[in-house]
Amino acid sequence: MPTFANTWNTSGLNTWLLKKALSLPAPVLRGLSGGGVVYSQGRTLDPQIQFLWRSLFTPPSGRTGLSLTNRSLESARQAWQDAASLFGLPDNLRVRYEQIGADAAGPTFGGVAPISGLLIRPARISEDAPLLVFFHQGGGVLGGHGLSKAFCALLAQEARCPIFLPDYRLAPASRFPAALDDARIAFEWAQSNAFRLGAKSGRVAVGGALMGANLALRLSLDLRRDFKPMPAGQLLITPLVDLSDTQIKTGASLGMWPLTTGDLDTMISHYAGAGTNLDDPRISPALEPLINGQPKTFVVSAGLDPLAAQGEVLVKRLSAARTQNSLSKIRHPAAGFRPVRRRGR
Template identity: 40%
Template sequence: MPLSSIAVQGTALRALYRLPHRIRRLIAGPPIRLDGQELALDAQLLLRARAMSGVPSLASGTPAKARHDLVAGSRMIAGTPIEPVDARDLSIGSIPARLYTPTGLAEGSPLLVFFHGGGFVLGNVDSHDNTCRFLAKHARVRVLSVDYRLAPEHPFPHGVEDALTAFKYAHTNAKQLGADPDAIAVGGDSAGGNLAAVVALVTTREGGPKPAFQLLIYPATDSTRDTRSKKLFAEGFFLTKDDMDWFMGHYAVNEQDKHDPRYSPLLAPDLSGLPPAYLATAGFDPLRDEGEAYAERLREAGVPVMLSRHADLIHGYANFLGIGTRFREAMFEAAGVLRSGLELKPSE
């Protein structure tokens, strides 16, 4: 899709959200209530706009086409670049990355190593550029966004290997990055949340260094079983069952891979000693229940964890920063908890 067409569609979508509440409700349709929850109007309007414009599903066609569509779509709904944030590209060996620094942030600040979502098949530093800018600005942290290798060209465990390499690089090179090596968090959304959880798990079991905090936004934690939320929200709420099957079919070399805790961290036999975590779920998300099950496992293992279900939201809200207000509200919470979690790191 030409950039001019994307810009026009983005302008039209943002104009839709500026209409009076009554008109937005008429366009979106009657409120959607399911599982004791009511979908936010902002989310329902986005789903309606996607349906009316014929936007393809996440897993549409080849991985190359789906990647193009995701980046194009992100330009429409992520909003204009959030400022004042300085961004520079760098390399972690062969892994591309981008470092975000809020203007004026002192040296020796906390750092978030961020892994983007996209089902291990889609996404890059560009698709999540504004998400990282938002977290950098509002949490007052540096953010190192990692462009890890994607399936099917690089299936499991290549993404895990890159994520571990990136965290270890950040810790070793903290001074050069302007960061405090004792205040490095890992985080991400969806597949990126999975990678963040796995990095925390693996580095803890290796004896460290390990992250100071985990920011897990609607993470995938168990690909071995169906859950109630996967059945309830299989269709019509942005991420579908077909999408998930397509993603997992590319990421897993074989079925046994899915039982590896580096793929499904909920299956890890021991979660004790992991860093404190903020785990956010969306009420209308197929991944809701496995995310909340992981939070419960962390809590049972004695790990400090804050679980926050945004009952009125859908999967993907971390990227919908340029439309409405409800998605940003959820991300303001994430930024606030991240900042507090890193500022309150245990003293030696």
């Protein structure tokens, strides 16, 4: 009898049907994914994520459909985009999307291409709300702003603030520090165009998920070092801010990632390049000796999150440096993912 994974891999099961399946009650989803609650370190895996990982993305090889093993980067990137598209949005969402970067006269990423990305404007924007420049996840190798589009659309509406999702160059075609260079150019461009991008206050905050959070933190540290205008605040979602941390691979071996340890080795190798010291604070900003003068920081860790310790250590260091900060622990989702919001709610 074919499994959901086989159906997905061989016939491209309709996305609409997948979204409908994800709206089923939690016990049904757990039953379809093999039954039982995935529980570790006092936290449980969200049943919708469990359904995707165990039923849709687990072929007989044991690798998930999001693995980089034995496939091209183009194929892997498309798989991640397809997975991101499964996470539906509520019917009452009221935001407008605008593609940024059509003006060839605008600033460029290292002289290669115009500033590009996606601007999300909610129907209601608070007078004092900043523009949030949010860097997407993907390990510096996968995806584009589409990986964070659904999350940021929800955030824009809830926070009543515009959000700019800039694109940045990806490895291995453009290794570190290309993504960081692009992130800074995008942020400084956004600062110069905050009003045009919808921020009535003229203020600009920075944020990111996973590797995007790495870029956001490193950017804030660099701006402080260079005596440049600082972000109004920073939002770090399941931050991957220490690439030398061995717990990253431990999480993969325990099934806490949709990636294998080999996948993580490949991604880090692609991003860092040969000879790069992962203990270097430039690529692992949590290891920066001095983190004084940082903007107000909000750190979010997830349920089965192998990066939770990184976020907690960072918050302690920020507190010691007298930076106003907050740590929020979401019990159920896995690192880098969010549960699907029920339609119409």
